[in-house]
Amino acid sequence: MLTKSALYVVATPIGNLRDISLRAMDVLASVDVVAAEHVNTVRYLLASHSIAAKIITLHQHNEATVSNKIVAMLADKKTVALVTDAGTPGISDPGAILVNQVRRHGYQVIPIPGANAAVCALSAAGITNPHFLFYGFLPNKSAGRKRALDALKSLPYALIFYEAPHRILACVSDLVEVFGEQRQITIARELTKVFETFHVCKLGDALNWIQADSNQQKGEFVLLLSGATAVSNPEISDESQYTLKLLLGELPLKQAVKLAAEITGNNKNKLYKLALSFKADKEY
Helix, strand or coil: CCCCCEEEEECECCCCCCCCCHHHHHHHHHCCEEEECCHHHHHHHHHHCCCCCCEEECCCCCHHHHHHHHHHHHHCCCCEEECCCCECCCCCCCCHHHHHHHHHCCCEEEEECCCCHHHHHHHCCCCCCCCEEEEEECCCCHHHHHHHHHCCCCCCCEEEEEECHHHHHHHHHHHHHHHCCCCEEEEEECCCCCCCEEEEEEHHHHHHHHHCCHHHHCCCEEEEECCCCCCCCCCCCHHHHHHHHHHHCCCCHHHHHHHHHHHHCCCHHHHHHHHHHHHHCCCC
């Protein structure tokens, strides 16, 4: 039994159509309307499970307008399901504007969990970092991409990116330039599909591996990068070390150390030695 005047946010398969939950199928078969990025994509999914539904289009260019229409449907006691082309709505896909609009008008938002490419890739990557940061898609152009990566290079978390096939070579090139060659990268391609591929290597070897086989340049990618190596220095707090790293990214070494000492109150000589260790580890 569905809740009236509710929006159901429904995760759908990222490749293999059997990766849909029983609950998701029940919801999609019962709601009054399904809002989807591309009608033909969701129609194919529903038909494969013998589900008939009324479908409307909701994508990044019309989300604000369609959100108002969906709120009107909820006011009329209708139930609506939101799906994306693949995976979980609102995760590097449309959905957040609609969810906020629905909740702002006092209606219930009910998530139906399921497939997600980032978590799928992470579960099979073997990355030992206890924490991760999901970034999603990086900027399209190299200059913007490198600026975004530069802000992430000191973080001690596994980093997860999505990338499209026509940008994969340029993206990996920028990863090498910003992070250096020693980080471990996991390249996950075409997850849950026929040509699913996982490849783990040093970042410095990744570009050659991709270029060696044009087939490895096709499909949708999840890139997982090991986090920055934490520097063990109990006398200097993590916050102070982070401050020093930020300053080193913008200033000459001596100037960064001097300013870090003033900001954090730490001994300048100890900060200087720490800064040299960062340089030696090629974090800068």
